[in-house]
Amino acid sequence: MKTADSNSPAYNDLLSSAERIKSLRELIQQNNSNLTERFHAGIPAAELIRARSDFMDELLGACWNHFLGPDAERLALIAVGGYGRRELHPHSDIDVLILLDFHGSGADQSEEPRCRQGLADFFNLLWDIGLKPAHSVRTVDECVEQARQDQTVITNLMESRLLCGSSTLFKELWARIGPEHIWPSQEFFEAKMAEQAARYAKYHDTAYNLEPNIKEGPGGLRDIQIIGWIIKRHYNVSNLNDLLLHGWLTEAEYAELTQAQHFLWQLRFALHTLTGRCEDRLLFEYQKDLARQFGYQDPDINEAVEQFMQRYFRTVMGLERLNEMLLQLFKEAALHRDEDAVILPINRYFQAVNNYIEALHPNVFREQPLALLQIFLLLQQNATLLGIRAATIRLIRQHLYLIDENFRRNPEACRLFMEILRQPGGITHQLRRMNRYGILAAYLPAFGRVVGRMQYDLFHVYTVDEHTLFVVRNLRRFALEKHRAEHPLCNEIFQIIEKPELLYIAGLMHDIAKGSGGDHSIVGAAIAEDFCQRHEIGPRDTKLVKWLVQNHLLMSMTAQRKDISDPDVIHEFATAVGDQDTLNYLYLLTVADIRATNPNLWNSWKDALLKELYLTARWAFRRGLAKPLEQQEKINAVKTESRALLRRLGISDRTIDKVWQTVNDEYFLRYLAEEIAWHTVAISACKPGDLPLVLLRPVSQRGSAEIFLYAKDQDFIFAYSTAVLDQLGLTVFDAKIVTSADGYVLNSYHVLEQTGEPIDDHLRQTQICSRLRACLLQPSCAPLRVHRREPRQIKHFTVPTQIYFHEDPQNRYSILELVATDRPGLLSKVGQAFLQCEVRLYNAKISTIGSRAEDIFYITDQQDHPLSSERQKRQLSEAIIALVGTS
Known part of the structure; x- marks a missing residue:
């Protein structure tokens, strides 16, 4: 659309008409539609944002002249900010400054009211037609004073353009905001x-x-x-x-x-x-x-x-x-051109200028390509060096082409790269710098393929290269005493790691095959093996690095998806790991990986769970894998430890035996000694009128809050209690359901706030307990539907609902694996399906990865037998899908 000149009859007619607001709105809409059509037709945005700016110039100029006309000699309408640069995107702010001079020498003060009324009419019209300009009204003195105090104001004024009004005022403003006056x-x-x-x-x-x-x-x-x-x-x-x-x-x-x-x-x-x-x-x-x-x-x-x-x-x-x-x-x-430079020689290729490293001449990298790696090693070895001089950064970027396959296979290049990884400090900083300047992508082409590569899900919040460098950073922090408080066990283990560089290599390689097709762990292991062989890493160390890359998810998956209180699970995990040294490396890599995936993913529950798996597996190695811990041996050990704790609390053996006589051996397999002691004290003191008993302790041995329910067995308990917990904004990580011989349930839930924070407010703890108890007392009044708002991003990352049944090696349960979109009320819906199909729940492992729920349920039929028929399994699957949905 061809816009009218600001003084044209077309604009005058629009502004003078009775329907001017409607007409101007239509003109603006027509211009916007025209720009959008041209954009979709392939016209560059650079042209269109200037066209919109020009259109606004004409429109504002016409409105200004209509309301202020000759009085504008005392005023100036000035475009500032992005509008001042003539960069107006479709919905960018229209920033304007009204510069006024109502106190100039010899000014006729009677003109001021007319000017102010004209300005009011001008801005009212702009708002009426939907422009909503961001504006300020100031004198030159006020502009200068505000600019002096705030650099964002001087920045805006530096981009100003005169649209209408007094050029004298505008020139005066420019003369007074120059760097010789303010903000040099x-x-x-x-x-x-x-x-x-x-x-x-x-x-x-x-x-x-x-x-x-x-x-x-x-x-x-x-x-x-x-x-x-x-x-x-x-x-x-x-x-x-x-x-x-x-x-x-x-x-x-x-x-x-x-x-x-x-x-x-x-x-x-x-x-x-x-x-x-x-x-x-x-x-x-x-x-x-x-x-x-x-x-x-x-x-x-x-x-x-x-x-x-x-x-x-x-x-x-x-x-x-x-x-x-x-x-x-x-x-x-x-x-700093006029300052005396302090120049110190470093070697035949580099010097330090004011503590910044600089190539001695423009041909350094052409004459010695290996200097492209050496410069980063020098930065590590010289603590006084603050960075790289700009001209040398430019030279690095210009000579990346020198890093070809011959360079990568050069033993000296390999030695330099390994030296960087073996330095006592500066590893994270230099790897980040190498990535920023393109060195890492050139030296490790497989890494280059994941530079800037995102994973379209809610779990991985960084690109693969950024995540990888965060992993290395986390590994480095485990080595430093100043970060010991964050992860004391990691710091302790790191001190006994024989070759930290192997850990850094595993960190660099663990996701290097993302997006390459196939299992990234397997493909990445092959890339890691090639890297190790090229860098002359011995066969034993190469095997370790390759194993770590291929199995970097093993520990997190075991901790979050399997019952680590089961001695068989621990033995299977320890057998897969092989030895204590490998366990040390794997534990450090696992913690660093999870912490680098998503800032909100790490919490005290995961910390405690991984630590428990590490310590239990370490004990398995000390005992010897040829002599795995028998279940009865573990039961006896847990009973002995629990009884000792209770005796110290003054609980008699008679009382302990009375409580314990109604629970089976499974109870002692699935709970820790301190949990059993807590339960025993509560149950022994419980009177019939106290039921249902609901207790909460804010910090358990596993790092989360633990909620304990003791009540007469009723099938609805899991469905209703998880609905209440979800409605209260709590995340359930683990659920254990035990039924005693005399018909009572001992249910426990490990929970945290949805933010991952602990429940440390006493009123909040009271609220949770009272809501749960009310639900158990009057289940008919407790709504099963969860009304908590679904996160905005979930609808873009729906996960197809998948249900799998696995066999329990000891044939105690059927193991149901549910993969689904993690929506509010998911656990409660699963509980309802169990209720409909007369299925009993004994244990649940709850794992959420972004929008993806991966939950494991240990279930039986009403006679406490595994689900034996395909018909039972099919009916249960159909019931879950009917409640949860297909995605």
């Missing part, structure tokens, strides 16, 4: 660096969150803008092209920067049109549509999304590199 270049640079650091911290110092903010996140549009602002403040230049003209960027770097900017503009424009609002977050609900818009048409839509997001992440990684290099270059060449 160095102060402005330091303020912007602090602002960027705070912004990065808000996003956990990573661009690779799975729902990134394309404007504010690291590597986003703001990283480009901050470069422009700093250079503009120093040189008074206007656009990115000036970076090329002043020699700050090479042609290739300028092309990379502008291509990245255009891609992010395309993405932001698409987001705004898709959502109908100013949305800068790449939320899960938009990623599939955007992947299609950007041409990713893989039959597997999740794969298409992962390819699209990999392009995004690689783009912002490149922007982060350019941002770092340019700001470092500016600091060196512009701010």
Whole structure:
């Protein structure tokens, strides 16, 4: 649509008509529709955001002239911020400044009321037609004073454009906000660096969150803008092209920067049109549509999304590199040019300039390609070095092509890389730096394939490369005394690890085959084996690394999905691990892996569960795998320990025996001694009027809160109690159901708040107990339907419901495995299905991975026998699916 000139009769007619609000709204809608159509027709967003800015210039100019006309000599309408840069996406804020001069020398003060009324009418119209401009009204003095106090204000003013009104006022403003008056270049640079650091911290110092903010996140549009602002403040230049003209960027770097900017503009424009609002977050609900818009048409839509997001992440990684290099270059060449440089030689290839390492000449890497690895080793070995000089960062990027297959097979290159992994410090920092500059991807091509690769689920919240480097970071923290309090056992075990570098290699390789097809653990093990052989790691150590990569999920799966109170499970796990040394490595890798997968995934329950599995397996090795612990031996040991605890509490043997005579041996297999002691004290003191008994202790030996129910056996208990717990916002990790010989149930649930936090508030504990007791007293009044709100992301990651039956080696139970979408009320629905099918539940292992529930239930029929017929199993499966749904 061709827009009218701000002084044209068409605008005058619209503004003078009785239906001007409706007419202007239609004009704006027509312009928006036109821009959207042109965008979908392939017109670049760079052209369209300027077209929208130009349209707003004309519209605002016409409205301004209509209401203020000749009085505008005392006023100026100024575009600031993104609008000042002529970058208006479909729903970007329209930021304007009204500059006024009502106190100028000789001014006619009688004009002021008319101006103020005209401004009020002007802004009322803009709001009436739906523009909702972000505006401020100030004098020049007020602008200068606010800019002096706040660097964000001076940043906005630096991008100002005069739209209408007094050019004299505008020029006066510009004259008074120059760096010679306020915010000189160095102060402005330091303020912007602090602002960027705070912004990065808000996003956990990573661009690779799975729902990134394309404007504010690291590597986003703001990283480009901050470069422009700093250079503009120093040189008074206007656009990115000036970076090329002043020699700050090479042609290739300028092309990379502008291509990245255009891609992010395309993405932001698409987001705004898709959502109908100013949305800068790449939320899960938009990623599939955007992947299609950007041409990713893989039959597997999740794969298409992962390819699209990999392009995004690689783009912002490149922007982060350019941002770092340019700001470092500016600091060196512009701010500290006149300072005396302290230069110290390092070796024949490098020197230190003001504590930053620098290549001695531009041909260093061409003459000695191995220096591309050596530089990172030197940074580790010289604690006074703060980083790499900008010109050398540029040289590294320009010479990545030298890392070819001959380089990778060079024994000296292999030695250097292993030296980096064997250093006592700086491993995490240098691996991150190597990844940022492209060295890791070049040296390990398999790693290069997972750079920027996301996994489209709620479990893995980082890209594969970012997750991998977090794993290595966590492993390094286990070695450091200052982090001992986080994981004392990990710190203790790390001290006896013979070769920590093997652990780092396993960490680097454990997910390196993600997205390559096939089982990533098996494919990754083959890649790890090749790496070890190439780096001359001995056969025994190679075997260990390969085993760790192939089995890196073994410990977490055993702890979370199997009954680790069962001696047979422990023996099977210990046999698979093989020896104590391998167990040490596996435990450290498992903890580091889980903690690096999702910040919200680690909790005290997982910590305690893995620790219990580690210690139990360690005892199995000490005892000898040829002599596995017999069940009766464990039962006797638990009874002895429990009785000792109770005696110390003053409980007599007679009382203990009275309580214990009604429970079978299974009870002593499935509970810890301190749990049994707690139960025994409670039951022995319980009177008939106390039933049903509901107790909660906020911290159990397994790191979670434990809720204990003691009541007359009724089939509804599991279904109703789990519904109440879910409604209360608690996450159940483990459920044990024991029925005594005299018809009482001893049910216990291990729970945490949904945030993973413990239940440490006394009123909260009282609320939980009272709600559960009320439910058990009057089940008919307790609603089975859970009304807790489903998380926003769940609908984008539904999991097909799958039910499997497994045999119990000792033929005590049927083992039902349920894989389903983790929705509110899931456990209660499963409990209802058990009730309908007359199935008894004895134990449950609850595991949630993102949106995916992987729960194990140990069940029998009403005669306490495993489900023997296929008909029984089919009926139960159908009942569960009817309640839970197919996805």
